[in-house]
Amino acid sequence: MTNTEASQSSSSSLPDNCEPVRDALIAWYEDDHRDFPWRWTEDPYEILISEVMSQQTQLGRVVEAWEEFLERWPSTADLAAADRADVVGFWTGHSLGYNNRAKYLHEAAAQIETEYDGTFPETPDELQELMGVGPYTANAVASFAFNNGDAVVDTNVKRVLYRAFDVPDDDAAFEDAATELMPDGRSRVWNNAIMELGGVACEQTPSCDEAGCPWREWCSAYASGDFTAPDVPTQPSFEGSRRQFRGRIISTLKEYDELELDTLGHRIRVDYTPDGEYGREWLGGLLSDLEDDELVEFDGDGDGDGEDTVARLRR
Numbered sequence: 381m382t383n384t385e386a387s388q389s390s391s392s393s394l395p396d397n398c399e400p401v402r403d404a405l406i407a408w409y410e411d412d413h414r415d416f417p418w419r420w421t422e423d424p425y426e427i428l429i430s431e432v433m434s435q436q437t438q439l440g441r442v443v444e445a446w447e448e449f450l451e452r453w454p455s456t457a458d459l460a461a462a463d464r465a466d467v468v469g470f471w472t473g474h475s476l477g478y479n480n481r482a483k484y485l486h487e488a489a490a491q492i493e494t495e496y497d498g499t500f501p502e503t504p505d506e507l508q509e510l511m512g513v514g515p516y517t518a519n520a521v522a523s524f525a526f527n528n529g530d531a532v533v534d535t536n537v538k539r540v541l542y543r544a545f546d547v548p549d550d551d552a553a554f555e556d557a558a559t560e561l562m563p564d565g566r567s568r569v570w571n572n573a574i575m576e577l578g579g580v581a582c583e584q585t586p587s588c589d590e591a592g593c594p595w596r597e598w599c600s601a602y603a604s605g606d607f608t609a610p611d612v613p614t615q616p617s618f619e620g621s622r623r624q625f626r627g628r629i630i631s632t633l634k635e636y637d638e639l640e641l642d643t644l645g646h647r648i649r650v651d652y653t654p655d656g657e658y659g660r661e662w663l664g665g666l667l668s669d670l671e672d673d674e675l676v677e678f679d680g681d682g683d684g685d686g687e688d689t690v691a692r693l694r695r
């Protein structure tokens with residue numbers, strides 16, 4: 381990325397060129413993600429059930445309930461024909477939260493059968509016509525079943541955007557940034573990927589390195605070490621200092637094509653002393669980690685004088 385691309389556009393805090401940011405997130409998601417069974421289906425009914433069940437219940441526990449529910453009522457026709465009391469009983473028996481959700485699902489199934497001839501509508505607006513289906517759920521079904529949704533903005537996504545791109549804590553700003561960032565026509569993979577990022581990497585206490593966050597090289601919080609967010613008002617309690625210096629290395633190397641070891645050391649901490657506690661050995665350890673994560677490359681003649689060792693961002 382050039383400095384021009386890295387500069388912030390006036391209308392948003394996203395990089396001018398979002399393409400590498402998008403590609404990195406999708407590649408990270410496709411490489412490895414939590415394997416929930418509803419991520420394998422494009423059936424809107426199955427997706428709707430998973431979304432409604434997930435609203436109040438931990439995803440791990442939803443899997444079993446979702447499978448049993450679909451075994452018992454495999455289609456909207458089956459659910460519409462069921463006794464309301466049985467559906468509510470199932471809901472209560474699996475501790476899935478408010479009974480109203482079961483009632484609404486039952487009614488939505490009847491609507492699909494009677495008003496839509498058994499076929500789901502495909503846009504977020506039309507899906508919201510279904511009983512109990514709000515904007516978030518409608519968009520999730522449109523995205524995951526029909527690849528036809530808008531960018532999802534939930535608490536997780538806000539936290540990610542706030543930290544990574546300094547998006548201000550304002551609903552309209554989040555909406556704009558999320559929409560600008562989403563690649564056209566790819567709501568299925570994109571919404572899954574960004575929610576996964578918020579769910580397994582950029583959690584309230586983030587695990588940027590441990591989860592191999594694909595946005596470390598752009599992330600403002602990673603560079604500054606400030607991991608507060610709208611839902612994390614105070615700095616999360618974790619050993620953040622190593623992460624903070626890794627972030628500083630990346631943002632410093634972004635500014636300069638390459639730097640000698642000691643020059644880099646002096647730029648990232650005022651108390652850098654080549655042979656001291658925070659010296660070449662310490663910095664070499666950080667660079668090795670970053671090299672393992674394929675973010676940085678460095679080379680040198682290995683005589684340890686720091687002058688011949690040069691570090692640069694990996695492209």
Ligand code: SF4
Nearest residue numbers: 581582588593599602
């Ligand atoms: S680098 Fe860390 S703080 Fe930044 S987006 Fe990734 S997980 Fe979140």
